[in-house]
Amino acid sequence: MCKSINLSKIRQLILSLLGIFFLITSSSTFSIAAGEGVSKVKEQDWTFSGVFGYYDRGALQRGFQVYKEVCSSCHSMKYVYYRNLSEPGGPGFSVDEAKAIAAEFTVVDGPDASGDMFERNAVPSDKFVSPYDNDAMARMSNGGALPPDLSLIAKARSTERGFPLWIIDLFTGYQEQGVDYVYALLNGYKDMPSDFPLQDGMNYNKYYPGNQIAMYNPLSSDLVEYADGTEATVENMSKDVATFLMWTAEPKLEARKKMGFKVIIFLSLLAGLLYFSKKKIWARLDH
Amino acid sequence: MSKISTYGKKYEPKSGVSRWFDERLPLPRLMHNSVNAFPTPRNLNYWYTFGGVLTFCLITQIITGVVLSMHYTANSELAFGSVEHIMRNVNYGWLIRYIHAVGASMFFLAVYVHIFRGLYYGSYKAPRELLWILGVVIYLLMTATAFMGYVLPWGQMSFWGATVITNLFSAIPVVGGTITEWLWGGFAVDNSTLNRFFSLHYLLPFMIFGVVILHIWSLHVTGNNNPTGISVKDEQDTIPFSPYYTVKDAFALVCFLILFAWFIFYNPNILGHSDNYIEANPLSTPAHIVPEWYLLPFYAILRAIPSKIGGVIFMFSAIAILFLLPWLDTSKIRSATFRPLYRQFYWIFLANCLVLGYLGSQNPEGGYLIASRICTAYYFIHFLVVFPLLGIIETPKPLPESITKSVLEKIKSKANEENKQEV
Numbered sequence: 001m002c003k004s005i006n007l008s009k010i011r012q013l014i015l016s017l018l019g020i021f022f023l024i025t026s027s028s029t030f031s032i033a034a035g036e037g038v039s040k041v042k043e044q045d046w047t048f049s050g051v052f053g054y055y056d057r058g059a060l061q062r063g064f065q066v067y068k069e070v071c072s073s074c075h076s077m078k079y080v081y082y083r084n085l086s087e088p089g090g091p092g093f094s095v096d097e098a099k100a101i102a103a104e105f106t107v108v109d110g111p112d113a114s115g116d117m118f119e120r121n122a123v124p125s126d127k128f129v130s131p132y133d134n135d136a137m138a139r140m141s142n143g144g145a146l147p148p149d150l151s152l153i154a155k156a157r158s159t160e161r162g163f164p165l166w167i168i169d170l171f172t173g174y175q176e177q178g179v180d181y182v183y184a185l186l187n188g189y190k191d192m193p194s195d196f197p198l199q200d201g202m203n204y205n206k207y208y209p210g211n212q213i214a215m216y217n218p219l220s221s222d223l224v225e226y227a228d229g230t231e232a233t234v235e236n237m238s239k240d241v242a243t244f245l246m247w248t249a250e251p252k253l254e255a256r257k258k259m260g261f262k263v264i265i266f267l268s269l270l271a272g273l274l275y276f277s278k279k280k281i282w283a284r285l286d287h
Numbered sequence: 288m289s290k291i292s293t294y295g296k297k298y299e300p301k302s303g304v305s306r307w308f309d310e311r312l313p314l315p316r317l318m319h320n321s322v323n324a325f326p327t328p329r330n331l332n333y334w335y336t337f338g339g340v341l342t343f344c345l346i347t348q349i350i351t352g353v354v355l356s357m358h359y360t361a362n363s364e365l366a367f368g369s370v371e372h373i374m375r376n377v378n379y380g381w382l383i384r385y386i387h388a389v390g391a392s393m394f395f396l397a398v399y400v401h402i403f404r405g406l407y408y409g410s411y412k413a414p415r416e417l418l419w420i421l422g423v424v425i426y427l428l429m430t431a432t433a434f435m436g437y438v439l440p441w442g443q444m445s446f447w448g449a450t451v452i453t454n455l456f457s458a459i460p461v462v463g464g465t466i467t468e469w470l471w472g473g474f475a476v477d478n479s480t481l482n483r484f485f486s487l488h489y490l491l492p493f494m495i496f497g498v499v500i501l502h503i504w505s506l507h508v509t510g511n512n513n514p515t516g517i518s519v520k521d522e523q524d525t526i527p528f529s530p531y532y533t534v535k536d537a538f539a540l541v542c543f544l545i546l547f548a549w550f551i552f553y554n555p556n557i558l559g560h561s562d563n564y565i566e567a568n569p570l571s572t573p574a575h576i577v578p579e580w581y582l583l584p585f586y587a588i589l590r591a592i593p594s595k596i597g598g599v600i601f602m603f604s605a606i607a608i609l610f611l612l613p614w615l616d617t618s619k620i621r622s623a624t625f626r627p628l629y630r631q632f633y634w635i636f637l638a639n640c641l642v643l644g645y646l647g648s649q650n651p652e653g654g655y656l657i658a659s660r661i662c663t664a665y666y667f668i669h670f671l672v673v674f675p676l677l678g679i680i681e682t683p684k685p686l687p688e689s690i691t692k693s694v695l696e697k698i699k700s701k702a703n704e705e706n707k708q709e710v
Contacts, residue, residue: 051553079375151371152564152565155556155561155564156561169557170557173554174554175553175557178561209574251375252381255381256382256385256552256555257552259382259552260548260551263548263552264548264552267545270541271538271542274538275538277534281530281531281534282534285526
């Protein structure tokens with residue numbers, strides 16, 4: 001009896017030591033992150049988050065407009081095709097609209113029968129036309145910095161979540177670290193401390209690692225004119241374009257979440273049936 | 288009841304055809320005797336269902352992997368784009384790829400439960416030493432396969448993970464440089480590295496499959512261990528595998544699949560690293576290079592040691608020491624249930640492994656570095672000091688007479704409690 005009390009005390013001691021350890025480590029990550037001067041990215045409300053997530057068609061179409069009129073002057077999007085714009089789960093353009101959008105761009109094709117390359121209008125089966133012919137040209141036009149391809153940017157960026165959020169995220173299905181970061185970045189061109197050692201050709205951003213980003217502030221109020229009357233504030237435009245970038249990174253998100261719901265319902269019912277089968281079969285044992 | 292009684296009986300060919308077959312190739316006999324009629328201890332709990340889960344994981348990884356390789360291109364210029372092609376253009380390609388990627392994590396989750404179950408109930412002790420050793424071989428092959436699979440999408444973490452791990456071999460004195468260049472097929476991680484990793488990533492799962500057959504064969508020679516750790520004494524202690532454990536394993540597997548499905552459909556990327564959605568760039572090193580979560584404890588050990596060769600030796604020893612475990616543990620008692628001291632150290636060891644995993648994900652500096660050195664030291668102390676010593680100083684609790692007795696006693700005490708509550 002005495003022994004078992006001792007043992008449970010040892011266990012308590014170990015558990016509390018572990019608890020203290022986690023507290024220290026989690027708080028120290030916090031202080032490091034704060035010390036670097038990078039602000040914490042806030043979670044936004046997105047229609048595509050959660051179990052029943054879907055893309056807001058209006059936001060996707062407006063976001064595409066922002067991409068086309070603003071971002072695409074420097075950023076390529078080489079994994080997206082014009083046909084994707086009219087595919088299910090996307091911005092919901094009609095096939096003809098996608099054709100018309102593609103036709104606004106020119107691509108180099110060929111060689112033709114005489115061996116020459118030629119230019120033609122893009123068709124839906126073409127990839128989004130890149131603003132520069134190659135990376136070297138992109139660097140040359142942007143003061144040495146390479147504007148990243150935006151196809152996957154909403155999945156290729158993340159935010160430091162810290163303990164215990166990273167454990168909670170596993171079971172809440174929070175998957176919007178990247179898109180939250182994109183939104184924060186586009187709204188992060190403000191409040192530069194007066195003593196900040198900004199380098200030539202760089203811009204201050206609250207959320208960019210190191211706070212110095214080569215990209216100038218791309219958005220300003222009324223930079224685009226939305227056809228549906230939505231006010232073109234920086235917040236609205238960045239939210240729309242972030243939604244669009246989430247779709248380009250994860251074009252099958254709606255199909256995935258819909259299928260997942262059915263799969264989990266099916267598996268739960270099957271688990272229930274198996275549980276009762278197991279009970280019944282094991283009841284045959286004489287004990 | 289007549290149907291039930293056919294379970295548990297040894298194979299008897301019923302028709303002329305099956306008799307003809309049985310005399311030439313007794314494959315149905317083998318399958319029947321090892322799946323249907325296999326006598327299994329009657330007291331296996333749900334921790335024992337992970338063998339079935341792992342078999343399912345291996346087969347799932349092989350099937351999805353075969354389909355993925357039909358669409359994947361193992362070329363450093365094309366690999367990243369071909370994965371995006373799978374995600375965007377291949378019918379249900381996103382589903383197959385997410386099953387495969389999440390499946391790797393689920394495979395490791397299950398194998399860790401399986402290993403720690405073995406540690407708790409002493410499943411590595413005589414006569415199951417070879418069964419355990421084969422399991423460690425499977426685990427080693429799994430880590431190699433998973434590491435090479437992670438390289439294939441040719442993202443930033445793929446490339447830099449491959450660079451860090453292959454560079455470890457350069458720490459070997461004299462021949463290290465030659466070995467590393469031989470692994471790379473050149474002077475850096477490049478197209479030739481990707482090609483051989485793809486080839487090996489396709490080969491190793493079939494080697495795992497082979498060792499799994501040996502693992503199961505060995506299990507069927509020694510029989511299952513069980514939560515009491517005492518050996519089966521007579522027929523009363525066992526029940527036929529089918530239907531009792533087929534239905535129990537099936538229920539556990541479906542519960543596991545719910546978790547699996549949750550990650551596939553609602554959080555497919557959280558177990559990976561966002562940097563792997565950036566195409567590999569040999570000119571730009573990511574801020575933090577980290578392996579997948581399931582290798583983090585070993586990564587922490589690697590970085591805890593202040594010398595490169597030392598880190599490599601300790602990291603590989605951390606797995607290699609598992610091979611010696613059957614002889615490091617001096618206790619004759621298998622199950623931790625009857626080993627009051629070992630049970631405490633078991634939980635400390637488990638916590639130590641989790642902390643090592645956390646430390647592997649952090650930068651090795653300041654408090655983290657000190658903590659990972661302490662935890663690394665404890666990892667080895669557990670094997671080299673605690674295991675041999677406990678068998679000598681520990682007074683085990685009295686063992687039940689037989690498996691059946693222990694089951695019946697549990698039922699009795701349960702019934703007593705229920706009676707008390709009713710009163």
